[in-house]
Amino acid sequence: MICSKKRILAAATAVLPLLITPAIGADADLAKKLSNPVASLISVPFQWNYDHGFGSSDGDKVTLNIQPVIPISLNADWNLISRTIVPVVWQNDIAGNSGTQFGLSDVTQSLFFSPKQPTANGIIWGLGPALLFPTGTENLLSTQKWGAGPTGVVLRQSGPWTYGALANHIWSYAGPDGAKDVNSTFLQPFLSYTTPDAWTFTLNSESTYDWTANDWSVPINAMVAKLVTIDKQPVSLQLGARYYAASSANGPDGFGARAAITFLFPK
Template identity: 40%
Template sequence: MARKNLINAARVLGALSLAAALAAPASAEMSAEELAKLAQNPVGNLISLPFQNNTNFNVGPRDGTQNILNIQPVIPIEVNSEWNVITRTIMPVISQPAFVPGGNRTNGIGDIQFTAFLSPAVPKGAIWGAGAIVQMPTNSNDALGNDRWGLGPSFVLLNLKKGDPWVYGFLVNNIWSVGSGSDASYNNFLL
């Protein structure tokens, strides 16, 4: 089962990489500063495939190290001249130590999160986007996810003013578990 999940994840990643490679470059007449800011914009009108690595120390009873590599393809879709829908997927590849004495290290894929933001095509002032996030129970091992579907709102607000060397803002979402599971637990994540 874990091998099948890894193969499917590799197919999705390959398809997204191919789409990014075949897309026409939107950066033909942009300065290096504008491209750098656009690459940091989670609702920018640019196909991108960022990787984010998070390393957590002193995890578990033996103070092990957990590593989470988030593969985060961002794909904009033009709705019309005024609006874009920006899709952002987070696929976590996790390696973590055992959480019980005598247990083994766990490696695999965690729960995938998909967000779709509606955002102005030509922002005036601050850049913003609003939408929904869906969490899918795609974990390859029970220790790497919660086996529950989740759904909630998502919002992003950024400052990317021309001439300002700083990019700052926030991206926030809240995920509530939906449907029934094998137990009575309920999840609520504010990220």
């Protein structure tokens, strides 16, 4: 029995390097496309985040963001890029001794109308609406409000570098009177560097300003990702850490962590 297990382990060890192949050459360009939020590339990221320091009890939150990105060709000159964020959340004591909640949080849908070609100066951009849906399965997982507003992204890719910013602003327009209104701005400046062998190093901030509470939340993220091919499927593997340079009154604060796996479906 022990010999049989050893043979199985040896076989798996021999086969795994054949299934997982480092990306080189043209696949490095694919890794660079991931740094462009409006690239014509179908991708399905599963992004895990851990944050701490919520409320008076220093609560914890773990979020799995499922973030499919689907480009739609409108004509010879324009794409419509659909970016959806579906958060699945586990949290504990985020509002004092509020106990544990687990379930779906509110879904954000962004649509970017983006030219297929950069401008003469190499600028890539997209504009469109951002929509907030109160899909949270519990009150502490949801704003309970329907929201909408503008979103936009502008960036430039020069050699191995990608730099730019994504932003949106969402106002609530419907929902229970007793729920807090949504009036928030999201700002995401980003800088990334992709190597010829498809490593990508990224520094960004995912800042939110709550205009109702006059509160900033400013997490700074440092991440490293590697594009590999698993049995012919391109996959990006990412690890990172974050630090809250500014925190809202109810947190989170201090350090957090991120890990992600993204499945790519190039045309």
